[in-house]
Amino acid sequence: MPQDNLPFTPPVPPPAAGWTIMICINRRLRSDLASCAARSSEDLAKAIEAEVQARGLDIRVERTVCMGRCDFGPTVRVAPGGAFHLGLAPDDVGRFLDDLELKLSLKKETNKINELPPPGT
Numbered sequence: 001m002p003q004d005n006l007p008f009t010p011p012v013p014p015p016a017a018g019w020t021i022m023i024c025i026n027r028r029l030r031s032d033l034a035s036c037a038a039r040s041s042e043d044l045a046k047a048i049e050a051e052v053q054a055r056g057l058d059i060r061v062e063r064t065v066c067m068g069r070c071d072f073g074p075t076v077r078v079a080p081g082g083a084f085h086l087g088l089a090p091d092d093v094g095r096f097l098d099d100l101e102l103k104l105s106l107k108k109e110t111n112k113i114n115e116l117p118p119p120g121t
């Protein structure tokens with residue numbers, strides 16, 4: 001999983017607004033231009049969203065427009081201040097989130113709404 005050489009210096013304490021995983025789903029209209037969508041970034045976004053939800057991580061996931069790394073996508077960045085993670089595939093999501101949990105000390109959400117019985121039962 002290639003990464004930019006940009007430093008990752010997470011603010012301490014974590015940002016008041018929380019962490020965000022940004023995933024580019026931009027498609028460039030000319031077929032000869034690389035884009036994250038052309039490299040299946042929507043599948044990657046679905047895999048990250050599902051795994052963040054399954055793990056109950058306290059981090060937001062946003063699908064975004066182009067972040068200028070089109071030739072090396074799909075492009076993922078942890079905001080604010082995180083490195084770019086380039087060329088991730090759905091199979092890399094487990095390892096990617098393991099690493100983030102460790103580096104950012106992500107709390108697990110305790111969402112009691114999901115534990116309630118379905119309406120009408």
Ligand code: FES
Nearest residue numbers: 024036067069070
């Ligand atoms: S299309 Fe994703 S970074 Fe440009």
